[in-house]
Amino acid sequence: MSKQRRPARASLIWASASATAAPAYQPRVQGESVPGASTAIAEPATQEPTTRGLAKPGPTERTATARAPRMRPRPPAQVAGAAKRSARQTTRAVGAETMRGRVPGPNGLHPLTDLDGNARLQCYEDRVKAAFDRIVPVLKQISALQHESDFEQHAQSIARAELGFDLPEHMLADAWVTQLDLRRLFAWCVFETYRRMADDFFANDPLGGREVHAFDRFIQDCGFHQLDVTPCADGRLAHAISYVLRLPFGAVRRKPYAGGLFDVENTVSKWGEVELGRFREGVPNTADAPTRYLKTVIYHYSSVDPHHQGCAAHGSNDAAAAQAALDRLLAFRQSVENGFCCGASVALLLIGMDTDTDAIRAHVPDGEGRMDLTQSVDAIKVYAITRDLEPTAARARVAELVKAHAPATADPGMLRLVARLIENNLSQIDYVRQVHGGRYADAGHAERFVGVGIGFEEIQLRNLTYFAYLYTVEEGAADLDVGRKIFGGLNVSRGLPIPIVIRFDYHGGVPGARERAATRCRRLDAALADRFADLDDRGLLHRLLVVRDSDAGTGIEVVGSSLDAQMSGGH
Template identity: 50%
Template sequence: MNSRQAQQALRVTRQIQGKGHALHKVTHPATPVAAVVDTGTRLTPVANAAAVGSHRHPLANQHANARLAHCEESVKGRFEAIPPALQAIAGLHLGAGFSTQAQAIAETQLGYRLPERILNDAWVSGVDMKALYAYCTFQALKLATEQFANDLRQQVEAVQDTRNFFLDCGFHAVDISPCADGRLKGLMRYILRLPLTSLTRRKAYAGALFDVETDVRHWVTTELRRFREGVPTTVDAGTRYLKIAVYHTSSSSPCHEGCAAHGSNDHQAVAAALDRLNQFRQAIENSFCCGASTDILLIGVDTDTDAIRVHIPDGEGALSPQRFVDNKVLYHATLGLSADQAGLVVHKAVETAINQHGWGTGQGAPHDGMRRLVTNLLINNLSQMDYVMDLHNGQYADIGHAERYINVGDGFEEVQIRNVAYYAHLHTLEEGVADMDVGIKIFKGLNVTHGLPVPIAIHYRYDARVPGSRERTVAKAQRVAAAIRNRYAALVEQGLLYCHLSVQDAPTGSPVEVVEDVA
């Protein structure tokens, strides 16, 4: 199955359009441009579609695109099958045989059975569709997690290659903090095409405003392990810790569909992310006198097209909002070239940005490893741009929010699909209340206005090597759930907020252990 065929299959399953997932009332039965790239050029979505025609990019990995399209089809298809199935159940007569008929519909359309208690009690006051919707959402999440975990186990070679590439570039750790927006949920697997490795860490925060103190502690843990165990490199290896922040914009609706945490103000999103990166680097230098071993990188994502904009450090490691390479420009500049020619243009664009004059002028060039990493990220992203061009005519139909659930805690790092989940990273509600409030606001528009509940998946990881870790993690999940239910009590009382609690051992791909379900 090629990527277009996979997407066609996906579209067949999409019965519900728009941002909401409401249960409706049921009744029975181009010409290539020159290879001289201006990194400040802006192209409109209409121009994108016209320019690409039936072409495919010479550097795009079509095999990977087809595999990812199949993955998107299966994962999103599970969520999108929920409303039609529940609509069919809502149309059944609540008499003898209702439960049997409802289970038959669920098994046929969803692939799993529904809670008997909810179905058996339906004759009293009707079917609790809100509870069923939440239950089905969490079941779809469970199946997606299992699918991704199985897929990860088949990517051993790719994971090792990526790990070796980071080390060859001089990085012993890569810590990525994207915005918590669900449109960036596929950042690693799709947009950047980076598999999860032992060197990478991804934690999302509203507005990419990561917690500096938490990340400094992670830096300390990483460096201590290098000192004590020599893993992944020894302290004299000269490798660096790389911190990346990822903000996002919307090229077609910048004033409305940009980052909600920054009021869709692109300049504020860039400035805030850059400020956090500088704070992190300064904190390391002030506390440990070794800022030279820490690199920072800023990446922007146009969530309409998944095109990235990479802000390139100078020779001192400093970043500038004005010094970047826009991959949307590169895509169109290299579309009609050979693979070798296109690769050369990408390399030249990076060098042009490094040596630019004016507002973005820097102090020399970054080290070779950083240049290699930036070039590799740009080339990887060309495959994703080709994916969006081929399957979505150059721009996603859902340029705004279309998440299915809120993920609270450590996150299901295995599940990496665009617009599936809004992520709130927190250990207590108090410290993450801003992230949660943004998420609830989003889901009031997506679900609550249609009478559907807000599904919240509370998920934390524990370390099985540490005595009592699982018990403490379970207690933390229960404590956070109680705090969420208390803060949003009005939604809970109306049956418009449901929590699902689970824990998982630290290694990626470990089984998810359910602590509390809907039924």
């Protein structure tokens, strides 16, 4: 927090770049008195929550809440009488607090927390991660049986029951002669689990991310026609869109890069594509609409272990991570201005994210797009200020806090958008507190596989995938080397291979696009095997090659694998 006093601002909501998250949240017990409204930030309790998992209110509770009559204001004499009686009767005191608008959320949660949304997200996270995490225990069980006479039948029975699919027969057939190749089997199971997850994602939309119309209207009302977000490629930010910010993934262009250092030329090209679509097709709106392209970067930091679990690309230096992200944003805007003389069509936003609690802090720009890295609106503190208000009052207070602590010339549409992002993040703060005890147990990396290439819309979960967006190994060498270092500790140190999914999306309406995407996959596959030959030669590197028609909206198509039977002899 800056030590310089700012008389016109309640400085407690502003966090410096090195600020840490508040302690874990302790739910208020029923019947506990609630303090009066205050603009100061209350100290959150330091004890861990007593419950884990999301408890949704039952039908009776929801009905009772929905049908609760509105309470009319009492005359002053009645209010005074109620205050006196409250000293003698606790239940009436709670009723008086309710009348004054001080209503704790259900189960001590924030009044703006989306209970149904949290329950849906937890169900999806638990289901997908459990599918990956069952692989090693199941393979250990199968490994112990490999010399039994009915090994193949028994192994398939276990795999079907525990993993939901059969194992490749050619990997089991020779186990009685030689040792079962568990490295290949592990990689195959990871790839098959990924394929099934992707098929479900595109077929059933479990996160509701394609429901974009309401958000499109909202963001255009805020003065923007495209939201382009670059989180760091770190797997701890892979859920930033659908979970942390609670945005429909179908309405957001997401392209992670290590350290948030996005490709400026590629982003300028995308900006030009979007602007051409507005001019030629009126999509997402017409070119004469007073809206702008909004480029956002999400950098990250750790409140639990800031010196070791921050951004690896910046040596866990939070200030360096924020500054590098801001510099890249400014370079993008300068590139547009230099090439097209229309810098006003580009807006910028910088967001910090605590990978231990998922709380965000937003650096609100002024009217010229300038941002002060030492000042930010901190969602964890907004939570503390508004947690005891009624929903309507809490939402209004969030907007007031953002406006009161933004630069005087800040764009009204930007203020409205930031207020929405902060409000959305309140649900995620409660999600982490309920489901993960306030902070994630895996403060560091725990990714299940590496994703390289272009695409991966279906990856919306924390610590599931490490990203390396690239067309060639040469241009993504730095990201790949970071990925190797991460998985050297996660997998190779345990004798397990690094599973890499090579992915290229294509536009099906373009003749020959699928064939070119498949060729890129094969070219990148060969380059990865060559760059990491020491791992490949020892069976510690395996790749799955997939493509996807992004125009058709269908699932992925597997076009090759280092595990194919005909490829088992090596490269």
